[in-house]
Amino acid sequence: MKTQPSLFTSLSPALLHLYDLSDSVVVIIDVFRATSTIASALHNGARAVIPVDSVPKAIEMSKNIDGIAAGERDGMIAEGLQHGNSPLEYSREFIGGRTLVLTTTNGTRLLQMALDRNASTIVAGSFPNLSAVCDYLLAQKKNVVLGCAGWKDRFNLEDTLFAGAVIDRLQEQFSIHCDSSLMAVSLYRQHKDNLLDFAPRLTHYHRLVQRFGLIEDITFCLTPDAANVLPFYKDGKLIIKK
Amino acid sequence: MKTQPSLFTSLSPALLHLYDLSDSVVVIIDVFRATSTIASALHNGARAVIPVDSVPKAIEMSKNIDGIAAGERDGMIAEGLQHGNSPLEYSREFIGGRTLVLTTTNGTRLLQMALDRNASTIVAGSFPNLSAVCDYLLAQKKNVVLGCAGWKDRFNLEDTLFAGAVIDRLQEQFSIHCDSSLMAVSLYRQHKDNLLDFAPRLTHYHRLVQRFGLIEDITFCLTPDAANVLPFYKDGKLIIKK
Numbered sequence: 242m243k244t245q246p247s248l249f250t251s252l253s254p255a256l257l258h259l260y261d262l263s264d265s266v267v268v269i270i271d272v273f274r275a276t277s278t279i280a281s282a283l284h285n286g287a288r289a290v291i292p293v294d295s296v297p298k299a300i301e302m303s304k305n306i307d308g309i310a311a312g313e314r315d316g317m318i319a320e321g322l323q324h325g326n327s328p329l330e331y332s333r334e335f336i337g338g339r340t341l342v343l344t345t346t347n348g349t350r351l352l353q354m355a356l357d358r359n360a361s362t363i364v365a366g367s368f369p370n371l372s373a374v375c376d377y378l379l380a381q382k383k384n385v386v387l388g389c390a391g392w393k394d395r396f397n398l399e400d401t402l403f404a405g406a407v408i409d410r411l412q413e414q415f416s417i418h419c420d421s422s423l424m425a426v427s428l429y430r431q432h433k434d435n436l437l438d439f440a441p442r443l444t445h446y447h448r449l450v451q452r453f454g455l456i457e458d459i460t461f462c463l464t465p466d467a468a469n470v471l472p473f474y475k476d477g478k479l480i481i482k483k
Numbered sequence: 484m485k486t487q488p489s490l491f492t493s494l495s496p497a498l499l500h501l502y503d504l505s506d507s508v509v510v511i512i513d514v515f516r517a518t519s520t521i522a523s524a525l526h527n528g529a530r531a532v533i534p535v536d537s538v539p540k541a542i543e544m545s546k547n548i549d550g551i552a553a554g555e556r557d558g559m560i561a562e563g564l565q566h567g568n569s570p571l572e573y574s575r576e577f578i579g580g581r582t583l584v585l586t587t588t589n590g591t592r593l594l595q596m597a598l599d600r601n602a603s604t605i606v607a608g609s610f611p612n613l614s615a616v617c618d619y620l621l622a623q624k625k626n627v628v629l630g631c632a633g634w635k636d637r638f639n640l641e642d643t644l645f646a647g648a649v650i651d652r653l654q655e656q657f658s659i660h661c662d663s664s665l666m667a668v669s670l671y672r673q674h675k676d677n678l679l680d681f682a683p684r685l686t687h688y689h690r691l692v693q694r695f696g697l698i699e700d701i702t703f704c705l706t707p708d709a710a711n712v713l714p715f716y717k718d719g720k721l722i723i724k725k
Binding site: 252253255256259392393394395396397398401418419420421423424427428431442443444445447 | 494495497498501634635636637638639640643660661662663665666669670673684685686687689
């Protein structure tokens with residue numbers, strides 16, 4: 242009997258060190274909203290998304306390559322930038338053929354942590370590219386770590402629900418000895434038919450909707466396959482894996 | 484309208500630093516098996532349980548006070564000790580009137596972390612003392628942090644289920660803006676009527692039952708109010724809070 246590859250879920254960046262990334266495909270998950278925005282921009286024709294960890298870096302890098310500097314801090318467009326972290330901001334007319342240089346509170350930080358820990362392969366996942374992520378992981382047959390970005394190192398429900406959605410599709414093909422993964426898939430199966438109804442119970446929903454009125458963002462970020470491409474990290478950039 | 488006290492759940496010792504413990508009652512949760520064993524020993528008449536962080540300390544301390552040195556490492560009785568971390572080991576005949584000096588992989592370590600972080604009040608919780616914990620928290624009307632011990636900093640289902648059981652009873656009396664808590668209570672409500680049937684899905688179940696045959700321990704550890712006392716930390720000891 243052939244040994245199946247392993248699958249683990251890291252519920253917070255503060256738990257990422259517990260998992261061996263060097264032999265794994267790491268899926269960076271930041272449903273509200275970094276990885277949804279990355280999928281959206283690439284799906285709409287962006288040449289690449291370059292994740293950076295600060296606003297000054299985003300501005301400098303974007304000048305050098307004639308790209309769009311964008312990002313958020315605490316849910317708002319970051320000070321000094323004109324563009325934020327909304328997936329709906331990056332229409333084909335605006336982002337097609339251009340490069341997005343993005344800095345966010347949680348998602349881009351987690352990606353940097355995965356790089357620092359020598360992740361073998363890094364892709365970005367969220368409901369808008371659920372199928373692309375699952376198809377890739379099934380084809381690779383490598384070990385997987387689903388890395389939830391959370392909110393400032395705290396657990397969040399939306400990233401965990403996405404991890405559960407992936408596990409729901411992959412469970413038979415992977416060896417899963419991981420309570421985080423079992424919890425995630427159990428939670429997803431409980432709520433998968435009413436994700437949008439469940440959304441108002443998420444702490445991040447209140448941050449985004451009640452403070453910033455971003456209900457259309459939430460809807461997009463919870464719609465499976467709305468931007469079904471696979472953002473793949475290579476040489477400092479996220480590009481579409483064909 | 485009076486402001487309700489807050490309730491947060493820390494899913495792993497590696498996340499405990501995210502919560503303010505100085506103004507909170509911290510519930511140390513290590514369902515399999517430290518906090519279940521602590522409740523059992525005190526319920527059966529132990530004068531106190533002294534948590535220590537190493538086997539040599541357990542031996543030295545127990546000699547000084549004519550107590551029982553006990554503990555586990557990786558699920559087994561720790562090398563150098565004659566007694567382990569099984570709640571069923573501490574019958575009234577054996578432990579009544581004596582002091583238990585206990586060292587464990589996760590639970591006693593988390594307790595020490597809570598002390599280091601200046602927790603206002605520390606109690607120990609597990610299914611065998613569910614009602615005692617809930618009654619105390621309801622009476623105190625203070626902020627609460629439910630601290631899951633996990634397994635070597637990894638999330639585990641059984642501690643989370645217990646956190647969910649507490650939240651299930653307290654939800655109306657506390658202000659809960661915490662996705663970990665919402666997940667825990669959702670998970671608990673999904674499985675509360677069949678906890679013993681759910682147990683074989685837990686990674687720790689396999690560790691304890693398949694490797695060590697501890698099915699009776701598991702059953703005890705998942706039985707609400709089987710040892711319904713409140714272990715309260717004071718001056719280096721856990722004693723019954725009357």
